[in-house]
Amino acid sequence: MGSTRPQRLLRAVQKNSTRGDPQSVISAIDHFCRHKEWAMNVGDEKGSILDGVVSEVNPSTALELGTYCGYSTVRIARLLPPGSQLITLEFNPAYAAVAKQVIAWAGLQDKVQLVEGPSGDLIPQMKELFGVKSFDLVFIDHWKDRYLADAQLLEECGLLRKGSVLLADNVICPGTPEYLEYVRNSPRYESRYFKSHLEYTQAEDGLEKSVFLG
Ligand SMILES: O=C(NC/C=C/[C@H]1OC[C@H](O)[C@@H]1O)c1cc([N+](=O)[O-])cc(O)c1O
Numbered sequence: 001m002g003s004t005r006p007q008r009l010l011r012a013v014q015k016n017s018t019r020g021d022p023q024s025v026i027s028a029i030d031h032f033c034r035h036k037e038w039a040m041n042v043g044d045e046k047g048s049i050l051d052g053v054v055s056e057v058n059p060s061t062a063l064e065l066g067t068y069c070g071y072s073t074v075r076i077a078r079l080l081p082p083g084s085q086l087i088t089l090e091f092n093p094a095y096a097a098v099a100k101q102v103i104a105w106a107g108l109q110d111k112v113q114l115v116e117g118p119s120g121d122l123i124p125q126m127k128e129l130f131g132v133k134s135f136d137l138v139f140i141d142h143w144k145d146r147y148l149a150d151a152q153l154l155e156e157c158g159l160l161r162k163g164s165v166l167l168a169d170n171v172i173c174p175g176t177p178e179y180l181e182y183v184r185n186s187p188r189y190e191s192r193y194f195k196s197h198l199e200y201t202q203a204e205d206g207l208e209k210s211v212f213l214g
């Protein structure tokens with residue numbers, strides 16, 4: 001059984017970055033994806049937009065849907081204030097196993113709770129599992145056809161408060177048309193599009209930032 005792309009990405013992190021240095025982990029993954037093998041991380045260009053939103057929101061409690069190899073998990077967690085928590089949900093056990101090691105290599109394991117399982121089942125358990133009252137920031141980057149259902153589930157579970165920010169990746173490519181239509185037309189959100197490119201390519205993509213109005 002040969003190695004998988006996530007396993008090769010992890011090896012590149014361990015070889016080309018410094019343990020405990022999140023920025024070097026981010027750079028090593030971006031280098032691997034640009035020069036060796038493309039992978040579906042949010043990437044450096046959209047990652048800078050993500051950084052800006054994380055810094056602006058300065059979340060005490062953040063949620064990420066779709067961990068993959070942990071690239072955006074590291075980007076977010078490295079900016080979190082002391083005492084704050086990032087919960088990240090990943091359905092695929094092989095991805096979760098790699099992400100756990102990437103997060104630990106970056107030295108951010110104390111700020112991150114990585115939970116394996118389907119987001120639709122886990123979101124309703126956030127309060128009881130982690131004592132979460134509400135999320136200040138949600139980064140949505142998992143299955144594109146789950147964005148809308150999970151945003152509505154977060155509302156129904158009372159996990160969003162006035163001012164909570166949803167930031168969604170890939171709203172153009174691969175695209176999340178029904179989610180976009182919802183957040184842009186619902187009176188419960190103030191939505192804005194950040195134009196960018198699909199990670200490591202020239203194709204258009206972007207992030208949609210939607211503030212929940214309560
Ligand atoms: O499917 C994408 N992400 C969803 C990830 C799906 C997988 O991770 C969560 C779940 O375990 C699933 O197996 C994606 C796809 C592209 N793409 O260009 O195909 C670009 C991106 O940024 C993406 O987040």
Ligand SMILES: [Mg+2]
Nearest residue numbers: 042141169170
């Ligand atoms: Mg993505």
